[in-house]
Amino acid sequence: MDYETVRLVHQSAVLVSVAGFAVRGAASLSGAAWVHGRIARSLPHLIDTVLFASALVLIGLRDGEQLRETWLLVKLLALLAYIGLGGITLRRGLPRMLRKGAFAGALVTVAWMASVAITKNPQGFLAW
Incomplete structure (x- = not known):
């Protein structure tokens, strides 16, 4: 696979993962029981x-x-x-x-x- 294809897979997985967390988090805070079910606990690990x-x-690929870039280290710590x-x-x-x-x-x-990844700046949107 080429870099752009893998990057698209990565970005898509980010969107699915974050959307899934947002839905699970909101449902958990509202007391939904399904949040603690097997599928809801297992699917995020696959993603x-x-x-x-x-x-x-x-x-x-690079x-x-x-790994020598500060923005990536900051992103991993975050x-x-x-x-x-x-x-x-x-x-x-x-x-x-x-x-x-x-x-x-x-x-x-x-x-x-996400703003750090997009801007390649360790401050991300805090730099604005």
Whole structure:
């Protein structure tokens, strides 16, 4: 596969993953039981596997040159924050206000990550 095709797969997986999280997060906050069902818990792992694999292929197609770029390191660190906030959002038993704050934080974080990826600037939309 060529770089542009893999990038399209990666970008599509990002959109599906984030949309799925947004739907699951909103449903979880509204008390929907399906959020904790097998399919709702398993499908994101499949999508995120495609996302991660496509990221590795993109790096490989560029001979790892992106690994030296600050914007990518910043984006990967933000990914850890997004995963943590997403986990808090979907965890049962935590206070609803904490989960709502984590949900908002996760969505802002992923929007900022996208702006970093688009601009190749570690500040992303914060630079505006």
